[in-house]
Each structure stands twice: as structure tokens, then as C-alpha cells.
Amino acid sequence: MKRWLIALCLLLPVMAAAGSLTEAERAALLRHGPWPPAPHIDPSNRASGNPAAIALGQMLFHDARLSGSGTMACAGCHAAEKGWADERPTAIGLLPVDRNSIGLVDVRLWRWFGWDGAMDTLWGQSLRPILDPREMGGSLAGTAALIRDDPALACRYRAAFGHEPSAETEGVAVDAAKAIAAFLETLTSPRAAFDDFRDGLAANAPGAVDAIPADALMGAKLFVGRGQCAVCHLGPNFTNREFHDTGVPFFVASGRVDPGRHGGIQSLRASRFGLSGPFNDDPVAAPAALTAAVLPLHRNWGEFRVPSLRNLNLTAPYLHDGSLATLRDVIRHYSELDEDRLHADGEALLRPLRLSSAEIDALEAFLRLLAAPPMVARVPSLTTCP
Ligand code: HEC
Ligand code: HEC
Structure with a gap:
């Protein structure tokens, strides 16, 4: 009986650690919601919301x-x-x-x-x-x-x-x-299992932490902790909406390179159809001035936009060049990252994570909490008009 008690006392802290979140982890996870975000009208488009x-x-x-x-x-x-x-x-x-x-x-x-x-x-x-x-x-x-x-x-x-x-x-x-x-603008992801989990945490609901499988919870901790994923995959849509170099090779077939963000800024500056062009319907047009001030820098070579992580079950293969077939492949990319591929003049956010296979499973289980059911298009009839 006594030995049984001692064993239990030794085990309890371990069980608590597996089934709980630190205050910092909880706060970081709360920042990935609520979902869906409020609808908004695009002031640069007079047809928005019509x-x-x-x-x-x-x-x-x-x-x-x-x-x-x-x-x-x-x-x-x-x-x-x-x-x-x-x-x-x-x-x-x-x-x-x-x-x-x-x-x-x-x-x-x-x-x-x-x-x-x-x-x-x-x-x-x-x-x-x-x-x-x-x-x-x-x-x-x-x-x-x-x-x-x-x-x-x-x-x-x-x-x-x-x-x-x-x-x-x-x-x-x-x-x-x-x-x-x-x-x-009317296409919005449905709520995912993650959103219920996150709202449970926000409401301090009893059992909220245990509402997801243990491997997904371990993945959540890695995502906002040692994995540093949430540095870039931030907020309710799991993206900071900016551009980074993640060491993905940017050669395209025939030896050409994809210049990524560097080329993107140049195209934007040359276009008539952006915020700075003549078709912007926004009378205030403040963002246009901001956009016009963006200049291509050397570090923008090979930077690509941080994708959202919602609905990934529907959108394989992954990355800007579709080079990785599965979520596991993407997680392995971060685990085994080739630091020589990262720009010397870029930000030093990424290091190879050297994840164990249980940790790779855990991150994958966490990303699956953001899965969506198949989506359906309603194709309107060309013959009817009010
Ligand atoms: C430094 C910023 C940064 C960090 C940190 C980061 N990512 Fe990414 N992530 C990106 C960028 C940028 C891409 C797109 C790269 C490309 O296409 O070349 C991407 C792509 C992905 C994709 C592919 C999505 C798609 O639609 O193709 C997944 C999945 C992903 N990241 C998961 C993670 C996970 C899990 C972690 C943590 C282990 C993580 N990311 C850490 C910036 C980051
Ligand atoms: C041949 C395949 C193809 C066709 C056809 C196509 N797209 Fe795309 N679409 C893409 C690719 C590839 C990208 C990524 C482009 C890039 O990054 O340069 C993209 C990107 C986009 C994006 C940007 C999404 C984001 O998250 O930034 C929008 C919006 C879009 N397409 C709308 C359209 C619309 C509207 C049409 C029809 C008028 C269309 N696409 C036709 C392949 C296509």
C-alpha cells in the first residue's frame, strides 16, 4: 500500500505535465483565435460586399x-x-x-x-x-x-x-x-477542431485541455514552444502575412531561379491594378502610400509568403513549388533544415529542430486539428438574371 502511494506520488507530476499547459503556452494558443474573423468590406473595391x-x-x-x-x-x-x-x-x-x-x-x-x-x-x-x-x-x-x-x-x-x-x-x-x-471574399474556412479547443481554453472550461488527443496537445506545445512555428504561423489564420526564407530551394526547372518576394515587389511597383494605381476606389487610400514605399532588398530573394495552416488536408502538395507531398515531409524539412540554404543576410529565426519521431507525429496531429471537411462550389446558372 505504502509503495503504491509512493509510486503514485512520483507519477502525478509527470501526468500533470503531459495533460496541462503552462500559462505562456495557453496565452500563445489563445492568440490563434477566435474564428471566424469578422467580415469586412474592402474599401479599394466598390463591389465588395455587394x-x-x-x-x-x-x-x-x-x-x-x-x-x-x-x-x-x-x-x-x-x-x-x-x-x-x-x-x-x-x-x-x-x-x-x-x-x-x-x-x-x-x-x-x-x-x-x-x-x-x-x-x-x-x-x-x-x-x-x-x-x-x-x-x-x-x-x-x-x-x-x-x-x-x-x-x-x-x-x-x-x-x-x-x-x-x-x-x-x-x-x-x-x-x-x-x-x-x-x-x-465570401469564402471562409469552417470552424475546425482546433477552434473548439481554443475557445474551451478561453472559457476556462473544465477538461478543455483534454478535449484534444494527447499527441495533438504535445504538438500544440511544440508549435508555440520549441518548434517556434508560431513566430511566423501566427494569429487566427496561422500566418503573420509576411515573407520569409525557410531554406526551400528556389531553383525552378531549367536552372532558372524563382526570385520570390524580390520579384514580387518589382511586379507590384510596375502594376496599374494595385492600391497605388488609378482603379483604387478608396478615397482615403492610406495603404497605397505604404505599399509604394516598399522597395526590393537583397534579402527578399527567395523569400515566400507564410501560408495559412488551415485546411491543409485538402491542399497537398505543399510549399510554393509543391515540392513536398505530405505534412510529414514539411515537418521533416524543419527538423532537418539545411542551414547553408538560409540567407546569410536574412533573419536567423530557423534552426534544425532535430525532432524525434514522436514529436513529428505530435506536430502532424496538431496540424490535423485545423483540417476542414470537403468544400462544395455552387455554380450559378448563366441563364437567370433578376
Ligand atoms: C521563419 C518563419 C517560419 C517558421 C518559424 C515556420 N514556418 Fe512554416 N512556412 C513558412 C514559409 C515562408 C512557408 C512557405 C515556404 C515556401 O513555400 O517556400 C512555410 C510553409 C509551411 C507549410 C506548408 C503549407 C502550404 O500550404 O504549403 C507548413 C505545413 C508549415 N510551414 C508548418 C510549419 C511548422 C509545423 C513550423 C514549426 C516547426 C513552421 N512551419 C515554422 C514560414 C515559417
Ligand atoms: C493555371 C492555373 C490557374 C488558373 C487558371 C488561375 N489560377 Fe489563381 N493561382 C494559381 C497559382 C499558381 C497561384 C499562385 C501564384 C503566385 O504565387 O505567383 C494562384 C494564386 C491566386 C490568388 C492569390 C491567393 C493568395 O492567397 O494570395 C488568387 C486570388 C487567385 N489565384 C485567383 C484566381 C482567379 C480569380 C482566377 C481566374 C480569373 C485564377 N486564379 C485562375 C493558379 C491558377
């Missing part, structure tokens, strides 16, 4: 006539059931593209769009693939003509913008992109 524009945008998103060949719709690379991405390592449009398609759920939460942040407006980013010869190979004139000449689209355009599509080609094409952006 139901008629959302309907027009949804039609256009599924319409292959926007492409030069008439065969490629946005939905071809951004399929709802694949988390609004596709399953290819790198996308294939009219020609091969160097990068992995990005899932479009929660896209309204970004400040910079694309893996390199080459655009600072969602509507500019919605126009870009139409014009890119590798993706859809369309044109401003073709987009404007489609809206003017198709009665169902012209009618939705009138309902959305309150006037006929004008003869001014660039303006009508930008309006089409603003309608697509208004539609994309």
Missing part, C-alpha cells in the same frame, strides 16, 4: 470564356473540393506555371497576394491570371467584350454597378475582376 457583384463574380469564376483559348476557367486550378486549389505540384494553365496553386479560402485576410506578394489588391490579383499567357491567356478587351455581349453577364453587371458596361475597356475588365474578388 450581393449582385458577388453573383456576377461567382459566374465569372467558373466561366472558361475569360481565357484566350476558351477552355480554362479560374475553377480549373481552384476547385472547391480541393480547398479551392488543385492537386498538382505546380499549376498547368495554357502553359506550365512555376508555382503551386494557392487555396482561395480566407483570401480576404491577406495584405499581399500570391506566394511573392506581387499584388496588394484582391481584384488586381483576380485580373492577373486572366492576362497571364501561362494561366488563361486572355485580355482586357476580351474580358470587357464578354461582359458587354453576353446578356446574362451584362444584366448582372448592371445590377452590380448600377449602369451599362461602358465602352472603356480597361474599366469594365477591372470591374469584372472586382466582382470576382467580391465573390472570393
Whole structure:
């Protein structure tokens, strides 16, 4: 009896450590919510939040006539059931593209769009693939003509913008992109198991810590602790929305390099469809001044945007070049990180974590708490118009 008691006393602190969180861990986990974030209207887009524009945008998103060949719709690379991405390592449009398609759920939460942040407006980013010869190979004139000449689209355009599509080609094409952006703003991740866990912690609910499996709890501790994941994968959408070098090789086939954020800043500065351009509907336009001040630095080479970690069960393969097939592969990348690949002039955030196989399982179990059920697109009919 006595020996049994002593054994229990020795075991209790161990059990408590496995089944509990320190105050710092709890506070760090609380910062990843609440979910979903409040809806917001994009002041740079006068179609944002407008139901008629959302309907027009949804039609256009599924319409292959926007492409030069008439065969490629946005939905071809951004399929709802694949988390609004596709399953290819790198996308294939009219020609091969160097990068992995990005899932479009929660896209309204970004400040910079694309893996390199080459655009600072969602509507500019919605126009870009139409014009890119590798993706859809369309044109401003073709987009404007489609809206003017198709009665169902012209009618939705009138309902959305309150006037006929004008003869001014660039303006009508930008309006089409603003309608697509208004539609994309409506895509939000459903609540995940993590969100219930996090809200339980916030409410100090009894048993909140034990509401997730023990391996996922160990993963949560690693995520906000020794793994340092939350330094970059921060906040309710698990991203600080900025750009980092994580030692992923940035050579693309044929010996070219993907310049990442460095090229992104240059494209942004050259574009007419960003916050600093003539189509920004925001009369205050303060963010435009901020964006205009961003200059490409040497350290931006090979930096890519920190992705969200929600819905990863739907969006494999991973990374900007789709080079890692599974979540385990990504975690192993951080575990075995090649420090020589990290920029000497970049920030020194990452070190190889040398995780045990139980720790790799734990981080994977934690990321699975952010999984979503398959998503479904509702493709609107082209024939109806109010
Ligand atoms: C050929 C495949 C392909 C097609 C077609 C395509 N996309 Fe994409 N999309 C991509 C890829 C690849 C990226 C990542 C681009 C990058 O980082 O340079 C992307 C990125 C995006 C992003 C940025 C998301 C983010 O989180 O920053 C948006 C928005 C987007 N696409 C919307 C659209 C819309 C709207 C259309 C149709 C007009 C479209 N895409 C057509 C492949 C495609
Ligand atoms: C220094 C910032 C930083 C830290 C720390 C960090 N990440 Fe990342 N993470 C990134 C960036 C940047 C990418 C995209 C890299 C690329 O595509 O080249 C990324 C990509 C990922 C992806 C792939 C997601 C996708 O959609 O392709 C996963 C999963 C991931 N990180 C998990 C983690 C985990 C787990 C940790 C902790 C062990 C961690 N990250 C630590 C910046 C970071």
C-alpha cells in the first residue's frame, strides 16, 4: 500500500505535465483565435460586399470564356473540393506555371497576394491570371467584350454597378475582376477542431485541455514552444502575412531561379491594378502610400509568403513549388533544415529542430486539428438574371 502511494506520488507530476499547459503556452494558443474573423468590406473595391457583384463574380469564376483559348476557367486550378486549389505540384494553365496553386479560402485576410506578394489588391490579383499567357491567356478587351455581349453577364453587371458596361475597356475588365474578388471574399474556412479547443481554453472550461488527443496537445506545445512555428504561423489564420526564407530551394526547372518576394515587389511597383494605381476606389487610400514605399532588398530573394495552416488536408502538395507531398515531409524539412540554404543576410529565426519521431507525429496531429471537411462550389446558372 505504502509503495503504491509512493509510486503514485512520483507519477502525478509527470501526468500533470503531459495533460496541462503552462500559462505562456495557453496565452500563445489563445492568440490563434477566435474564428471566424469578422467580415469586412474592402474599401479599394466598390463591389465588395455587394450581393449582385458577388453573383456576377461567382459566374465569372467558373466561366472558361475569360481565357484566350476558351477552355480554362479560374475553377480549373481552384476547385472547391480541393480547398479551392488543385492537386498538382505546380499549376498547368495554357502553359506550365512555376508555382503551386494557392487555396482561395480566407483570401480576404491577406495584405499581399500570391506566394511573392506581387499584388496588394484582391481584384488586381483576380485580373492577373486572366492576362497571364501561362494561366488563361486572355485580355482586357476580351474580358470587357464578354461582359458587354453576353446578356446574362451584362444584366448582372448592371445590377452590380448600377449602369451599362461602358465602352472603356480597361474599366469594365477591372470591374469584372472586382466582382470576382467580391465573390472570393465570401469564402471562409469552417470552424475546425482546433477552434473548439481554443475557445474551451478561453472559457476556462473544465477538461478543455483534454478535449484534444494527447499527441495533438504535445504538438500544440511544440508549435508555440520549441518548434517556434508560431513566430511566423501566427494569429487566427496561422500566418503573420509576411515573407520569409525557410531554406526551400528556389531553383525552378531549367536552372532558372524563382526570385520570390524580390520579384514580387518589382511586379507590384510596375502594376496599374494595385492600391497605388488609378482603379483604387478608396478615397482615403492610406495603404497605397505604404505599399509604394516598399522597395526590393537583397534579402527578399527567395523569400515566400507564410501560408495559412488551415485546411491543409485538402491542399497537398505543399510549399510554393509543391515540392513536398505530405505534412510529414514539411515537418521533416524543419527538423532537418539545411542551414547553408538560409540567407546569410536574412533573419536567423530557423534552426534544425532535430525532432524525434514522436514529436513529428505530435506536430502532424496538431496540424490535423485545423483540417476542414470537403468544400462544395455552387455554380450559378448563366441563364437567370433578376
Ligand atoms: C493555371 C492555373 C490557374 C488558373 C487558371 C488561375 N489560377 Fe489563381 N493561382 C494559381 C497559382 C499558381 C497561384 C499562385 C501564384 C503566385 O504565387 O505567383 C494562384 C494564386 C491566386 C490568388 C492569390 C491567393 C493568395 O492567397 O494570395 C488568387 C486570388 C487567385 N489565384 C485567383 C484566381 C482567379 C480569380 C482566377 C481566374 C480569373 C485564377 N486564379 C485562375 C493558379 C491558377
Ligand atoms: C521563419 C518563419 C517560419 C517558421 C518559424 C515556420 N514556418 Fe512554416 N512556412 C513558412 C514559409 C515562408 C512557408 C512557405 C515556404 C515556401 O513555400 O517556400 C512555410 C510553409 C509551411 C507549410 C506548408 C503549407 C502550404 O500550404 O504549403 C507548413 C505545413 C508549415 N510551414 C508548418 C510549419 C511548422 C509545423 C513550423 C514549426 C516547426 C513552421 N512551419 C515554422 C514560414 C515559417
